[in-house]
Amino acid sequence: MLFAVRMAVSLPPDMDPEAKDSVVAAEREYAQKLQHAGEWLHLWRCVGQYSNLSIFDVTDNDRLNEILWGLPLFAFMDITVTPLARHPSAVR
Numbered sequence: 001m002l003f004a005v006r007m008a009v010s011l012p013p014d015m016d017p018e019a020k021d022s023v024v025a026a027e028r029e030y031a032q033k034l035q036h037a038g039e040w041l042h043l044w045r046c047v048g049q050y051s052n053l054s055i056f057d058v059t060d061n062d063r064l065n066e067i068l069w070g071l072p073l074f075a076f077m078d079i080t081v082t083p084l085a086r087h088p089s090a091v092r
């Protein structure tokens with residue numbers, strides 16, 4: 001099942017710099033592992049914003065929920081999920 005997920009990140013301005021570096025590094029490792037595993041198909045930066053637009057290919061809603069709740073930055077994110085269906089005019 002394909003999902004488009006928008007993740008907007010909002011870190012506290014007074015967050016300890018070491019804690020910030022640590023959670024961002026953990027997020028990168030987590031995201032790259034899922035990309036290598038083939039579940040996180042696309043990860044795009046939204047221009048000029050600390051947010052991304054991602055495409056996931058997962059077995060079901062529960063798996064996506066598990067992935068999103070496991071994001072190290074989850075507590076600092078506003079997440080919007082859009083389930084995707086094939087467009088009738090799509091050529092591939």
Ligand SMILES: O=C(O)C[C@H]1C=CC(=O)O1
Nearest residue numbers: 009027028031050051052
């Ligand atoms: O930077 C972001 O958009 C947030 C998050 C999503 C993947 C990742 O590595 O960081």
